[in-house]
Amino acid sequence: MKQYIRNTATALAVVLGLVGIGVVAYAWQLPPFSSEVQTTDNAYVRGYVTLISPQLAGYVTDVPVKDYETVKAGAVLARLDDRIYRQKVEQAKATLASQQAALANSAQQENAAKASIGASEAALASATYAKRRAEESWNRVEELSNKGIATQADREQSRTTLDQAEASVSQAQANLEVTRQNLQTIIVSRDSLRAAVAGAEASVELAKIDLSNTVITSPRDGVVGEVGVKLGQYVAAGTQLMAVVPPDTWVIANFKETQLAYIKPGQAVEVRVDAFKHATLKGHVERFSPAAGSEFSVIKPDNATGNFTKVAQRIPVRIAIDDGQDLSKYLAPGLSVVVTTVQE
Incomplete structure (x- = not known):
């Protein structure tokens, strides 16, 4: 027994x-x-969570949306006090008008300079004719003086008149060159005036952009998250006001590196959602992460120090949810799921 x-x-x-x-x-x-069928519960729904922040500082004057409200692209989410920015637009427009007037005045100065050149050329011609008459007079007086007919006083006066005529020609030539240089100066300075006008136009556009940025709109269709900004609150540039979550979602499944040999892009998968009483959605593998999840961590592990224990690494795999499934529109970023590959 x-x-x-x-x-x-x-x-x-x-x-x-x-x-x-x-x-x-x-x-x-x-x-x-x-088995070639691979499963992981280290998987979560992901989506584009767009954080909404102002580009300007100011007081909030209007918040027309509420928590978890559905909005369309371009819908107004908040408004800032725009009085200062409206005045900046007017100030920039006034500066532009001043620069445009300076440019127009430059064109008028060019016309005046061209007229001065015409006058200087006429003065030079007149001085040239006077010099010619003085030369002819001098030649006659000198001939008569050589014959003893003209007096020494007549000879000296004729020579002085010729010298004055030659001086007048030199002065007229100098004046003509001065007017030509004035015209060139006006033409050269025109480029700086055009640049000033272009800068003023850019300032007007920048002021308009700042004014438009006082109205904060939704960048795309989606659902507003919790609204963190309040009426009358002063916000600085970059302050997080709220978030807009578009309907586009996908799944990131973190498989062990030893499971990847049985997974390939395009492979069908089943996604079991915990929040839907473990209901199953169909999807497919889109692509793999270029590195293990540990490589993207802020503090990377250093396996070259101390004792070593080999641990299987996780590789994020992006899963797309197939179209035509009613439950897919209720997926929200952050939900936990279980992903299982479908054996072909």
């Missing part, structure tokens, strides 16, 4: 040991329980 009990106990221990080994092998997907 004792021998029977001993044999029974031994057989029971062997059976329990085999069951324990089988459980461990199944849990770790070891032969003979290994």
Whole structure:
């Protein structure tokens, strides 16, 4: 009897040991329980969560949206006090008008300079004719003086008149060159005036942009998150006011590196959503992360120091939800899911 009990106990221990080994092998997907079907519960819904912030500082004068409200692209989310920015637009317009007037005045100065050149050319011609008459008079007086007919006083007066005529020609030539240089100066300064006008026009556009930025709008269709800004609150540029969550969602499943050999782009998967009473959605693998999740962490592990224990790394895999599923429109970023590959 004792021998029977001993044999029974031994057989029971062997059976329990085999069951324990089988459980461990199944849990770790070891032969003979290994399968090409891969599953991970380290998976979450992701989406484009757009944080809304102002580009300007000012007091909030209007917040027309409420928490979790559906909005369209371009819908007004908040308004800032725009009185200062409206005056900046008017100030920039006044500066532009002043620069445009200066440019127009430059054109008028050019016309005046061209007229001065005409006058200087006429004066030079007149001085040239006077010089010619003085030369002719001098030649006659000198000839008469050589014959003893003209007096020395007549000769000196004629020579003085010729010298004055030559001086007048030189002065007229100098005046003509001055007027030409004045015209060139006006033409050269025209470029700086045009640049000033262009700068003033840019200032007007910048002021208009600042004015338009006092109205904060939704960049795309979506649902507003919790509204963190209040009426009358002073906000600085970059202050987070609220978030807009578009309807586009996908799943990031973090598979172990040992599972990747059984996963490929385009492969069908099943996504079980915890929030939907574990209802299943169909999807497919889009692409793999270029590196393990540990490589994107702020503090990366240094495996070259201390004792080492090998740990299977996780590789993020992007999963797209197939169209035509009613439950997919209720997916929200952050929900937990379980992803299982479908064996082809």
